[in-house]
Amino acid sequence: MAKRIDVTDLDVFYGSFKAVEGVTFSVEPRSVTALIGPSGCGKSTVLRTLNRMHEVIPGAYAEGTVLLDGEDIYGADIDPVNVRRTIGMVFQRPNPFPTMSIKENVLAGLKLDGKKRPKSELEGIVEKSLRGANLWEEVKDRLDRPGAGLSGGQQQRLCIARAIAVEPQVLLMDEPCSALDPISTLAIEDLIEELKERFTIVIVTHNMQQAARVSETTAFFNLAGVGKPGKLVEIASTEMMFSNPTQQATEDYISGRFG
Amino acid sequence: MADLTRREHDESEALLHEALAGGHLPRWSALGVAAASVAVAFLLNLTTGVDGVAGTAVVAMLVFLVGQTAWSFVVEGRRHAIDRLATTFVYATFVIAVVPLIAVLGTVVVKGAEVISVEFLTTSMRYATPTSEGGGIYHALIGTLEQVGIAALFGVPLGILTAIYLVEYAPSMRTRRLAHSISFFVDVMTGVPSVVVGLFVYTAFVLTLGLERSGIAASIALTILMLPVVVRSTEEMLRIVPRELREASYALGIPKWRTILKIVLPTAMSGIITGAMLAIARVAGETAPLLLTTFISQSINTNPFKGPQAALPTFIWDQFTNGTDVSVNRAWGAALVLIVLVMVLYATAKLISRFTGVKSS
Amino acid sequence: MSTTLEPPGAAAPATGTPDIRGAAVRRGDRVFVGLSRGAGILILVTMAAIAVFLIWKSIPSLQANTANFFTTSEWSPDAKPVVFGIAALLFGTLMTALIAMLLAVPVGIGIALFIAHYASRRLASTLGFVTDLLAAVPSIIFGMWGIQFLTPQLQGFLQWLTTYFGWIPIFQNDLGIYTRSILIAGIVLAIMVLPTISAISREVFVQTPRTHIEAALALGATRWEMVRMAIFPFARPGMISASMLGLGRALGETIAVALLLSATYEINWHITEPGGITFAANIALKWNEAGTIGLSALVASGLVLFVITLAVNMGARLIIARRSEFSGAN
Incomplete structure (x- = not known):
């Protein structure tokens, strides 16, 4: 189920502006890797290049290689639509489709391939995905109610259920808790702990405590200067990063001196 | 054993490629x-x-x-x-x-x-017939300018006042029923067919109040058609004037009506002018209400209150339905003048809104 | 605006209660409120007056009519006996509008999609300008263009349509003449209502939250699947009301149709044959030759048109209004 990711010499551009430069790192399967850094340092941009979501922004393109278990996701015969199906994504703000019910939301990605599936199988997937997102007990009696009626934290877990319903290999999370209250945040963090048994997870977070709590590996991104591209400063095990970083900038950032 | 895992690995790699690849x-x-x-x-x-x-x-x-x-x-x-x-x-x-x-x-x-010439722009149809060459649109041009001008004279201030009521006064009223129904019917009014407005002006002003079928009757119809457009565009412009500006003025002890006149309207002015010009452009080409409320004249009549008066749209209608080659050509000439008139109004309005004033989101 | 820091002089006169100090302030505001409210009320009065006068002035002809107003096709209100009815008018109006809608709704929504989500920004603003310009062309010019340019261009196509699809009754053409038909009028109407439909649809399309679009794409949707998954559900009420506003315009369009149709008072399903008449076109064409009862009869038909367009427009507005209540949640 879970795959490793190898990023080599990644540059990302928005038109003529170089947003990220020379990023190289690897993500181990069945682990949580946190990308941290000050605003605008390109960590979300890097995350989006991992499933080619940056391509939906007009003028954005990436150079370098991103390998998923050795397979170049930017290869000539690779379909970005399939890449996104294999590498799921959860966004900053919970974004369930407002006109769909909870059940329809979970099945939204699955319905795309147009295959006919028996009702029992679909119900099984709904339950499995919602259980996987720790949401089943809360919503099992109102699966046909609109997803927008849930609380923010529940909506975010619904989005996670929607992402894992298509059985992706990797789950990308772009600040998944930044719009949530502390209790919902805790629920999501617990969920991440469980999800990493099955998926490779890369999470962007603003919250250093969160990175420390949920991740095995932490990557610190920083800007070389105003108007300059973002860079990967260092990547190491989370324990190392928070106790004994090798770079001064990392230490300054995690000790709260800037950012 | 190693062989087996090796093969499994290859298999899974092939599966992965299949999952990612696409023709x-x-x-x-x-x-x-x-x-x-x-x-x-x-x-x-x-x-x-x-x-x-x-x-x-x-x-x-x-x-x-x-x-x-x-x-x-x-x-x-x-x-x-x-x-x-x-x-x-x-x-x-x-x-x-x-x-x-x-x-x-x-x-x-x-x-x-092919038709446009100085003569075409400066003579009337007084001495021209459906089959004779010559003649022009001077009388129709005068009629259109007067009728549309008068309509703007009524329609623009009324529209701006209504918008002021809806945006500036109604929100602080105790009941908003009136404002809601005005707002709703402004929208509905946009959709009333122009020919129905023509019917209304004829039945109400000509049949009932005894007004002559004349330029002014046409102006009334055009005013009604213009009104909702002006209200909507002005409303939009007033709404994007930042509240801070109003509050700064109130804080100086300036009463509300002076704040509106001296602060809000000037800020939104270019947008309001744009909207008004678009509304004018819209009604300048209206034909049906003019057919119902005026008699088509072939000669110059500068008095919108008395007697038949031509206008560009009715001129076009008249000449085109004459059906003779000369007449149809004259209709196309007038159509070119009308379209230039409308497009100039339109383009100016767009330019004003692009280069000045409060930027809308 | 109603929330904070309303100065006493501003809020109080507006509520109409006479309990504030400062006579000078009050007078200015009272005059201004009076004027602006008067202008607003004038709009309501106008709308009411339109209804009242149309009803009142249509009574004489309706009383004199010896035929059924709704089922008669003939239009001879000034004859003896008085015979007129709106059956043919209603048929022509609905048929031309229906054709216009069938063509303009998909194309208008396509244009809106193109501007909002497919084209580069530069191209999008150009096309936005183009559709706005299309809206600015006076309708009489569309009518002339329809007769002198479009009709000859369509001859080959219409003949082809009859040759190969003549077995479908509506494309049957027994006359061999392909001008001044309901179909051509419908096509011209479609072009005329295109800007209305595309402008309003475009407005709601661009409001689709970016997060919904990205959610769909991140699930591995193609662009079209994204449109169906994220944009259409969000924009559906807007698309419906855009279409209805376009319909309202098509129903009431006068001069272009008056020029294009050959004004026959019968119900002819063969839409490529000359014929047909609409409410609005009939009023324009018969106006100057109508006698007292004739005018009244035209007013009566105008009343029906007014009621139909009113219903369509109010429906569209109600749908928009309901939608804006919903989108408050987003």
């Missing part, structure tokens, strides 16, 4: 299919009953749709084929929007330019 049409596919479809359409043009530029173009488009979809279906699969079909349709609508505009403007310019 691609070559980059030149769209152009290639397009060229092929045009060729096929020409062939059909030569061999079968499909004729005319329009017919050939339609056939080419259909062949393109079918060809590209089929190719994509085979190489890329059903989902991408549907996506390409939809994309082609969306791009085709672009062509469908542009072609009529070019055709309309082209026809008007080509046919109108």
Whole structure:
């Protein structure tokens, strides 16, 4: 189920502006890797290049290689639509489709391939995905109610259920808790702990405590200067990063001196 | 044992590749299919009953749709084929929007330019007949300027006042019922057909109040047509004036009505002018209400309150329905003048809104 | 605006209660409120007056009519006996509008999609300008263009349609003449209502939250699947009301149709044959030759048109209004 990711010499551009430069790192399967850094340092941009979501922004393109278990996701015969199906994504703000019910939301990605599936199988997937997102007990009696009626934290877990319903290999999370209250945040963090048994997870977070709590590996991104591209400063095990970083900038950032 | 895991690994790699990969049409596919479809359409043009530029173009488009979809279906699969079909349709609508505009403007310019001359612009139809050359639109031009001018004189202030009520006063009222119904009926009024407005002005002002069928009756109809457009655009402009500006003025102890006159309106002025000009452009080409509320005159009448008065749209109607070549040509000449008038108003309005004033989001 | 820091002089006169100090302030505001409210009320009065006068002035002809107003096709209100009815008018109006809608709704929505989500920004603003210009062309010019440019262009296509699809009754053409038909009028109407439909649809399309679009794409949707998954559900009420506003315009369009149709008072399903008449076109064409009862009869038909367009427009507005209540949640 879970795959490793190898990023080599990644540059990302928005038109003529170089947003990220020379990023190289690897993500181990069945682990949580946190990308941290000050605003605008390109960590979300890097995350989006991992499933080619940056391509939906007009003028954005990436150079370098991103390998998923050795397979170049930017290869000539690779379909970005399939890449996104294999590498799921959860966004900053919970974004369930407002006109769909909870059940329809979970099945939204699955319905795309147009295959006919028996009702029992679909119900099984709904339950499995919602259980996987720790949401089943809360919503099992109102699966046909609109997803927008849930609380923010529940909506975010619904989005996670929607992402894992298509059985992706990797789950990308772009600040998944930044719009949530502390209790919902805790629920999501617990969920991440469980999800990493099955998926490779890369999470962007603003919250250093969160990175420390949920991740095995932490990557610190920083800007070389105003108007300059973002860079990967260092990547190491989370324990190392928070106790004994090798770079001064990392230490300054995690000790709260800037950012 | 090692062999087994090795094989498993290879298998999973192959599966992964399958999951990620997808067929691609070559980059030149769209152009290639397009060229092929045009060729096929020409062939059909030569061999079968499909004729005319329009017919050939339609056939080419259909062949393109079918060809590209089929190719994509085979190489890329059903989902991408549907996506390409939809994309082609969306791009085709672009062509469908542009072609009529070019055709309309082209026809008007080509046919109108033959007729336009100094004489055409400066004489009336007093001494011209449906079959004789000569004559012009001077009387109609005067009529249009007067009728539209008077309509603007009423319609613009009334519209701005209504918008001020809706935006500035109504929100602080105890009940908003009145404002809500005004707002609703302004919207509904936008949709009242112009011919119905003409009927209303005729029945109310001409039949009941004894007003003559004249320029002023036409102006009343145009005012009614203009009003909701001015209200809506002004409303929009007033709403984007920042609240801080108003509050700064209140904090200086300036009463509300002076704040509106001295702060809010000037800030929104360019937008309001833009909206008013668009409304004027819209009604300047209205024909139906004028047909109902005026009598068409062939000579100059500068008095909108008395007697028949021509206007550009009714001039066009009159000349075009005469049906003779000379008359129809005159109609096209007048159409060119009318369209230039409308487009100039329109373009100026757009330029004003682009280069000045409060930026809307 | 109603929330904070309303100065006493501003809020109080507006509520209409006479309990504030400062006579000078009050007078200015009272005059201004009076004027602006008066202008607003004038709009309501106008709308009411339109209804009242149309009803009142249509009574004489309706009383004199010896035929059924709704089922008669003939239009001879000034004859003896008085015979007129709106059956043919209703048929022509609905048929031309229906054709216009069938063509303009998909194309208009396509244009809106193109501008909002497919084209580059530069191309999008150009096309936005183009559709706005299309809206600015006076309708009489569309009518002339329809007769002198479009009709000849369509001859080949219409003949082809009859040859190969003549077995479908509506495309049957027994006359061999392909001008001044309901179909051509419908096509011209479609072009005329295109800007209305595309402008309003475009407005709601661009409001689709970016997060919904990205959610769909991140699930592995193609662009079209994204449109169906994220944009259409969000924009559906807007698309419906855009279409209805376009319909309202098509129903009430006068001069272009008056020029294009050959004004025959019968119900002819063969839409490529000359014939047909609409409410609005009939009023314009018969106005100057109508006698007292004739005018009244035209007013009566105008009343029916008014009621129909009113219903369509109010429906559209109610749908928009309901939608804006919903989108408050987003």
